Amino acid sequence: MSRQSQTFIPTLKDAPADAEAISHKLMVRAGLIRQLGAGLWTYLPAGWRVQRKVEAIIREEMEAIGCQEMLMPLLQPAENWEKTGRYAIPELFKLEDRKGSPMVLALTHEEAITYHVAREVRSYRDLPLMLFQIQTKERDEGRPRAGVLRTREFTMKDAYSFDRDEEGLARSYEAQAGAYERILDRCEVRWYKVESDVGMMGGSGADEFMAPCPAGEDEVALAPGYAANVEVASATAQSAELPPPLPAPERIETPGLTTVEQVSGSLGLAPGALIKALPVIVEGRGMVLVLVRGDHRLNEIKLRNALGAGFRPAGVEEIGAELGPVGYIGPVGARIPVVKDAAIAGDSYVCGANESDAHLRGVQPGRDFESEELDVRVVEAGDTAPGGGTIAIEPAIEVGNIFKLGSRYSDPLGASYLDESGVEQAIVMGSYGIGPARIVAASIEQRADEHGIVWPRALAPWQVHLVSLSKPGEPEREAADKIYDALRAAGAEVLYDDRDVGPGNKLNDSDLIGCPLRLVVGRRGLAKGVVEATERRSGSAPELPVEDAAERAIALLDGLDV
């Protein structure tokens, strides 16, 4: 059924007032989705058609690498989550059944799949194994946002690999990565594969597939031959201009100057000539003083990974007791461990003197204080990447991620096998997620113009939007009806706008909905014996003879590059 008069595509002239992201506005306006609650979205018929196209592509590419589809429950007993230590995750929805048994709504399915594999797989002969599902996930997000980009309930394709050893995992991981590249290419989204943090998944390595777009919540650091999430990106800093070195640190009065801007401004120095001192309390280790250059920011994920432990910022009281007044903290004379960011590489810095209204200048790391050197700053545009290129930073949306889990889940859930020599070994796992809704949103973000959505053929809800400008019953309508029948007979996916509304409404809705090819059947064209085709993306508008309009339209469609 694709007569528009009988299809539920509620388009809107205006976007909801609170929508910010392009994809959010357009998906609502084009009648693809509607909101039910915070982070909870209903897919209307056109939106669901698009999502199913993405899912079909994912299915094909998963099956092509020997990954088998299955389906696991969303509602699960809490027990396995307690075993893996993930029951404490704040995003995990927790509930009880009527008997009072603790249950959870799965935010991903490592526990379930590992539970099953642990029971069924016993021999090295059963491995390797790759399984996937396309299933709902539930996450109690602190802040859902941007329409479908960050929601509390969403569909995810999650795949899991099971191997005998690290080499096997590496092969499975590469197979999945290759499939992801083909999936994203087929969906026509621009993407980067970037190094990433392992986060709550745990494990030994991870990559993310990022689609650059304005609404992206992540930032990627890019250079020729280099791509990383800024959460983990590492690069050589641009140099900062330093004053001449001094034989020893010199105390200077800085009354009331507590920020980098104030101190550098008052001394006439670049912010990069200052050292910013950030006291943190490290789990099981007490207070540590972390130093970054005045013009740099601390990267908390890199610091956590470098320390191998969690931490929190120290409180004002704690800092006062251990070091001095907040705003005048520095490493010289500090009696606690000092971590110095690698970008602090000069020999004459200004830092706090650990007393009110005073700083020190001419401070030289190594001479004036001891420290452990780590890379813990946020990289910036203009830095030099490991390959020698210059870093650029772009916002991007994470559309997929792949993790080397190792035995992070197989150990606590007892997933093991007997090897050739009869020795019990832990199964080595990987997990691979991809979000169809985010692919759809990214496609819209990347391709939309001021008139609406611009679908690639692979995702379009319909390939052709046939628009009849005449009223029902008028002779021109017959020509449109015939073309509709011919297109359908030829197997084309066609949405036929046969509604009794004005031409402006139809044309604007057509732009909004964004099918790759539009055919307008109106009095003006018919007088010349033509229907007007318009390629949504290029705007190219050839005229097609009425008699074989359907055939010609299909040929046009096949000629579109995307």
Add this chain to the structure above:
RNA sequence: CGGGGAGUGGCGCAGUCUGGUAGCGCACUCGGCUGGGGGCCGAGCGGUCGCAGGUUCAAAUCCUGUCUCCCCGACCA
């Protein structure tokens, strides 16, 4: 979790400060006109003003509580 904003017809909003008959645009229904980029005329339908309690002769408006949604930040497979 911290900060800010908003809940009034399907959508977008005014009215709230200064309490007194709930309004506008769009959409929708009916009739007519119009028919190539959201057209026009006329007549209509539709709202316990998020919820609960309080003050008052009288509450959308004042007070208290509460729920929901949005934005910025934190967090985020």
